[in-house]
Amino acid sequence: MGHSLTHMAAAMPNINFIGIEVHRPGVGSLLNQVQQLGLTNIRVMSHDAVEVLKHMIPEHSLARVLLFFPDPWHKTKHHKRRIVQVPFLELLHSRLSPEGVFHSATDWQPYAEWMLEMMDTFADFSNSAGQGNYAIKPNYRPETKFERRGQRLGHGVWDLLYINQPKA
Ligand SMILES: C[S@@+](CC[C@H](N)C(=O)[O-])C[C@H]1O[C@@H](n2cnc3c(N)ncnc32)[C@H](O)[C@@H]1O
Structure with a gap:
């Protein structure tokens, strides 16, 4: 659901992350967290990795x-x-x-x-x-x-x- 990714991105603001997942509810959950935490170092792709x-x-x-x-x-x-x-x-x-x-x-x-x-x-x-x-x-x-x-x-x-x- 994106928790590991947002945790790592928040802990390492100078590193850019790409999250790739086909499970739409997981992608939605991740996007919510990105917005709530104000993260700018994650790009998300909802597609086959x-x-x-x-x-x-x-x-x-x-x-x-x-x-x-x-x-x-x-x-x-x-x-x-x-x-x-x-x-x-x-x-x-x-x-x-x-x-x-x-x-x-x-x-x-x-x-x-x-x-x-x-x-x-x-x-x-x-x-x-x-x-x-x-x-x-x-x-x-x-x-x-x-x-x-x-x-x-x-x-x-x-x-x-x-x-x-x-x-x-
Ligand atoms: C067992 S779950 C683990 C999810 C997460 N990494 C975790 O640790 O909780 C595996 C995930 O891989 C995703 N997945 C499987 N094949 C994929 C692919 N080719 N591209 C993107 N996502 C894929 C599935 O949708 C599923 O959510």
Whole structure:
């Protein structure tokens, strides 16, 4: 609903953010918060993020891409719908600046393992935590209420942080 984005944008007024989401109520909620908080460093696009990255974002122009809690698509027959796939990583690699950062977080362990394996075998990204390791949650990523509830229930959250540079 935009809470993480407005929290980060308010905490980092000198950084410009683009929020991309297709869920219209979420976009509406975000726009309300932007107005109420008087934020001027957020642009919002209500469109498919892959299309936006392909057609509206110049190459090597992003400092960071944040993908928090992407749809996990639990069933095996739906795994092909997961956004983190090799063509998506190639797109990120081309849109991030050299040494830009891709940061993902998920509360679904099989998707965390899927991303870790895919990212660790993709030659043009380096795992900031070292091959095979998840990252410690950076302070800038706010904990969502779902995450806090999950922690109370003993569920985990996995952060992955990759630098846009070839593996050593
Ligand atoms: C599990 S929700 C997580 C939402 C939010 N990031 C959070 O942490 O609460 C995944 C969101 O991704 C959005 N989404 C999925 N595929 C997308 C795409 N290709 N472009 C833009 N948004 C997409 C869905 O509409 C949904 O709101």
